[in-house]
Amino acid sequence: MSTAPPIIELRHVSVAYGTVKVLDDVNLTVPEGAFLAIIGPNGAGKTTLVRTILGLVKPIEGEVLVFGKPPKELGPLRREIGYVPQMHTVDLKFPVRVRDVVMMGRYARLGLFRRPGKADHEAVERAMAKVDIQDLADRPLSDLSGGQRQRVFLARALATEPRLLILDEPTAGVDAQTSTSLYELLRSFQQEGMTVLMVSHDVGVVSQYVDGVACVNRRLVAHGRPEVVLTDDTLAEMYGCQAMFFHHGHVPHMVVRAGEEKK
Ligand SMILES: Nc1ncnc2c1ncn2[C@@H]1O[C@H](COP(=O)(O)OP(=O)(O)OP(=O)(O)O)[C@@H](O)[C@H]1O
Numbered sequence: 001m002s003t004a005p006p007i008i009e010l011r012h013v014s015v016a017y018g019t020v021k022v023l024d025d026v027n028l029t030v031p032e033g034a035f036l037a038i039i040g041p042n043g044a045g046k047t048t049l050v051r052t053i054l055g056l057v058k059p060i061e062g063e064v065l066v067f068g069k070p071p072k073e074l075g076p077l078r079r080e081i082g083y084v085p086q087m088h089t090v091d092l093k094f095p096v097r098v099r100d101v102v103m104m105g106r107y108a109r110l111g112l113f114r115r116p117g118k119a120d121h122e123a124v125e126r127a128m129a130k131v132d133i134q135d136l137a138d139r140p141l142s143d144l145s146g147g148q149r150q151r152v153f154l155a156r157a158l159a160t161e162p163r164l165l166i167l168d169e170p171t172a173g174v175d176a177q178t179s180t181s182l183y184e185l186l187r188s189f190q191q192e193g194m195t196v197l198m199v200s201h202d203v204g205v206v207s208q209y210v211d212g213v214a215c216v217n218r219r220l221v222a223h224g225r226p227e228v229v230l231t232d233d234t235l236a237e238m239y240g241c242q243a244m245f246f247h248h249g250h251v252p253h254m255v256v257r258a259g260e261e262k263k
């Protein structure tokens, strides 16, 4: 048993937009060094959960602790969190080069009015090298493919050299091979000691890489090791219909049978 304090702790957290409760009594503990996937159907509250951890959304009930502190009181510890937001929230028409996007990740360290120094430029180059995009450095973001853009935003999150990396659907819209290489990259970060929390829809594939899965559907339906948590019952409860795994080679696939919605 590790005695290290958890890196994220949610105790009885409920979140509402106006009068609509979207997260209900969520308890979640993430130990340092974990690689956790948050899964659940569209509208389940996954992004809301991530935004709550980041302190961007305030719960109506319960307590959120990140590095042992409420998100609003993190101060300089905030730099220890790298965040890759869900892609549709990003304005891609903004005319900016790849290197400048990655530098944006340093502004948390820099403060608004200081110019980047040598250490910042070096950190940006290191972050780009980690995700293998140095050859894209001078290209405009708008010219890149979806998979390349995801790497740029990952590099931006890495530019602060975070202890905790949070990604919201980093593989949405990218092909299977690109997703696999991203998961492998994230696992290598975990092996270097980083804590990784990732929202994903690739239920079966993700479970090959992570050591924990949190199934969210307004409530935390289940949380634990993927082979324990990803049962037919849990998936059925989450997706509101009959869902099950079948094994094709070594990769489990999830099958959701339409027309069997359970109430
Ligand atoms: N800013 C907001 N104001 C009002 N309602 C919101 C807001 N953001 C999200 N919601 C609602 O809260 C619920 C949960 O949304 P959330 O974005 O957290 O889901 P999600 O699990 O990330 O979904 P997806 O898989 O589609 O990304 C949805 O019903 C959504 O419409």
Ligand SMILES: [Mg+2]
Pocket: 046, 047, 048, 086, 168
């Ligand atoms: Mg979302």
